[in-house]
Amino acid sequence: MNPRADWMERIPHAGAMRLLDVVHRWSETHIHAMGERHPSHQHPLRSDAGLHAVHLAEYGAQAVAVHAALIAASRGDTRTRQGRLVSLRDVQLMAEYIDLAVAPLDVHAQCLVADERGAQYSFRVEQRAQLLAAGRVAIMHVDA
Template identity: 60%
Template sequence: MIPHTGAMCLLDAVCAWDEHTIHAISAGHARADNPLRGELGLHAVHLAEYGAQAMAVHGGLLARARGVARARAGRLVSLRDVKLFEEYVDRLDGHLDVHADCLYADDGGAQYAFRIEHRGRLLASGRAAVIHPV
């Protein structure tokens, strides 16, 4: 449902979704082959990509529910109000909970609020905007 392949597909499963929200999980933050991982580990700034992938999957699920085989491609154009509550996240055990809430969507793009949690503790949050190029 997203254009990424292999290890760059960061989400493992969708737990729940509806017209406005999605909840996915990922244990990839702890994997040594995580493509976003640097020398010191996986910096929390990369959690924005987890949020963006949840947005993309949500768009794909909505498209599929409307009978559209494939959602329109999107480009991440803006991150706002990003807050990080941890520096590195690769040493956290278990999975991450990735939530995205659609704030606005039309044929031209969408804006979502996202948050990533670990065992109920907030790791990162923010808003992201995507446009659908013509």
């Protein structure tokens, strides 16, 4: 497991918008992280109706950022290249609202392709092994 200190300063998300808390496993192409610290009523993306499932795409995108930070650190890079989310595709939502009190969220992301300009990942978000959301994200490096 990778505690947050290993990567949290290398991602652009700050404060309550850091949605991921721990990395369970990662490799050159895959990451499994977990979001568990936000009680439902304090989640930064929650509305009066609750946490809408569309926001699970942000969990997927943050898993990509954490993965990039871990890859950069493993290569001895002193900084992580900044990226911008430029596309969400094939997003499937299996619920309308998410009850964070039920269990933490498991977030998986897999690198499909990466080069100097950016990367494309697939992601899925589960709760108690039940799929809640899946899709693909494309990231473009800001210095590309």
